[in-house]
Amino acid sequence: MRTKMKISMLLLMVILLSVGSIAGIAGAEQEKKTIILGTSADYMPYEFHKTIDGVDTIVGFDIEIAKEIAKDLGAELVIKDTSFDALLPELTSGRVDFVISGMNPTEERRKSIDFSIPYYRAEQSIVVRKEDQEKYSTMESLEGARIGVQKASVQEGIAANIPNAQVTSLDKIPDLLLQLDTGRVDAVIAEYPIANANMDIETMAITDAKPVSENDEYAVGVRKGNEELLNSINQTLERLVQNDLVQKYVDEAGDLAAGRVKEELNTFEFFWKYRDYYLKGIQFTLLISALGVFFGFILGLVLALMRMSGISILKFLSTAYIEVFRGTPMLVQLFIIHYSLPAFDIKFTPIQSGILTLSLNSAAYLAEIFRAGIQGVDRGQLEAARSLGMSRVAAMRHIVLPQAFKAVLPAIGNEFIVIIKESSIVSFIGVFDLMYQSQILRGSTFAPLNPLLVAAIIYFILTFTLSKLMGVLERRLSASDHR
Template sequence: MKVLKPWLGCLMSILMLFLLIVPTMAAAAEGSGKTIVVGLSADFAPYEFHKNIDGQDQIVGSDVELAKRIAADMGAQLQIQDIPFDSLLPALSSGRIDMIISGMTPTEDRRKNVDFSDSYYVSRQVIMTRAEDKDKYATFDSLKGAAIGVQKGSIQEGIAKDIEGAKLTSVDKISDVVLQLQSKRVDVAVMEGPVAEGQVANHSDLAISAAQIPDSDTEMAIAVKKGNTELLAQINGTLAELKKTDAVAKFVQEATALNSDEKAAPDNIFSIFWDYRHYYATGVQYTLLLSALGVLFGFVIGLVVALLRLSKLNVLRWIAMTYIEILRGTPMLVQLLIIHYGIAQTFNIEFSVLQSGIITLSINSSAYLAEIFRAGIQGVDRGQTEAARSLGMSYGMTLRHIIIPQAIKSVLPAIGNEFVVIIKESSIVSFIGVADLMFQAQAVRSITYSALYPLLIAAAIYFVMTFVLSKLLGMVERRWSVSDKR
């Protein structure tokens, strides 16, 4: 605590290096070879889903096989990005992915923003309900006024909206739709036929209703960025060859068999944790990395912004105040989407999902830390500054050696609380596909068909991490306060 200058300079150097190399890293990755990036939502068995094969988590399914065939015909390396379904179109529009193969229906609204390939598969929509209510919702008319669960942004959401008096609950994941149904928050769910069959096969308390949805057969097509005619022509060429042998239908059959050859994990939270512990271990690594870098950069940026906030120059104070108010006054999710999708679309600077997560956590945290630092600096007795200046110390030396060390010491509990918050809020980055703890918990939900237990395990791990951090910060605080008692 005696001299802040060396390590502060080091942190600033790391921050500047990170910000400078982020865009070039993305560009270098692009130039390393021809790669086709496919976006999908891997909770949609048998089309795309997570599966543990030879101890490794893999995304498999009929759409994945289709993507492999397209990439092979193009002579490109396939890269798959697992993204929530309602974020797929923004990812495509911003250029973060080259195509969407995720059981997507080419509706007129979607055609306004993206181009679609020829149809590659026709699916049917069904009504899934609790087994005890199967006869209650046996006809389409019986759905009038019912509470219906659907996946957000899906064609099923549009179908449910057309049901008279329906009360919709739209969620991100199929597993969340199932949880809504099992917890009796909704009466029925509109779901893709094969997807519903997979859920029913793994949940004895669920059933597919006899209710027939009028005109429910829907086509699936591949989405590409608007105007990308070259890629569209290549995709349609591959689809034409596959249709000659009805290959896509075979892909669906094989994926269905692959999905059903391993039954769901035992309905036991301890068994699920142990069987899928490597998923959670990977998630913890990403969460700790995100949190550590978010804390590091947030600390440095926050300290700089706090000093600007206390500057005698009005323009610097205005810049700092604007920075703080904007970041504190907007949701972190909005900031994440702007950084990940908006910057890529507007400035053609593509951060990786990990980089976008780190930047978002850093700047969001820095706004709160800036106000904490400002309060700490203003809380230091002015006599300290006057004494230092009387000894011939410059303003900068006074800040580094006298004011800032005492300020940080006084606000350490508030800083520690912000660090704990960052660990918990880092879960938001799973929304763009970072394989953190929350992302891995969702993957386990998809594999095991257990809607609740994987989340409880994740919650317990988050608690352990934040509890340990709180205790460590408490030890540091007590150690620094020893001198105050002398």
């Protein structure tokens, strides 16, 4: 009986394992691979943000082309939005699989990445304020003018060839048009579809001047050596061009772009209408700031103790760390962590890179704050504790550090406030924080000021609240001083 029972149990286990294996194989076969697109969705009608059925969606004819590429590969398309000048680092570091963002296959870019066959050609245009339309009607009339162009674009090369031109290069087209609207530049060089879709037709116009560029074609970028993906993309592009689908996508994207209406909203109305964007941004800002503060606090305390120790190597390492991180811009540190470390096969997600950068940078400043607080405590207290039999660690923990912490609490609170504000730099690597959401709204609406004004108010509320909480904590800790 027991033998039969054992055999039955063995057979049951074999059946269950077989079924599990078959299910796992079937699940693996059904699991769809993904392909990541890198783009800068501020280039209407190529790629831009638009609210569709209440959901923020990246649309445009470049996006439609990317969808066809993914479909032919049998993959699910994942879109990663970032600034234009960050696209090449995103691609070369392996964070995205291919790039479509109205990018010209220049010789300089070909040194870093490979390009597909061209899929579209567009003419360049000059955008000016309406009152200057006749003044800048030829390319010769732009000599000595203040010219706005998108950073790392073919238009930057065109502007560089205009004699005595004062060139302003920015990341975003809306920022360039705002520069034009406020009189900081005299003209903006942009492609005709971009200019026509983004400019305010009430105050701006396209002149008769016709810029000429050596390379006005657009192509898809892939990492060097990825021949399989490049060949598949070329096949898709050939099909789309032959069937006139690219022009169809251009027309459809133009219709979507034309659907934008300039809204006259006050700041509160603007916030309320787009509150979902800001609420999402607040969540990311608080998450990154809180974790940056937490890890920075711990690391800063360790660095302070290392610097004050009698061990030469620890003192040297902590001093070198503090000097390096205090002496270099946080944005540079962010780019090194996010884009350079992948060369050593060390990859972080944008959120992880942001938290790591904030933690490492703030730790350098907090270390000096802690050191000043510890040195401010009378050394005789440590000696008295040691004479009573307490170890050095116990004396530091129970006597010195509590007093030091109370003394430097205002400085610590100030550093925490700085971290919340400085967290806005993570928008450069595509983290959906408060500043990133503001940039999305600036690109998807005609509002130049309200998106930033709302963000500024929210940052103020966050920092003001933290300041008051730190004040309450400071008063509680110092209550014993008045007894």
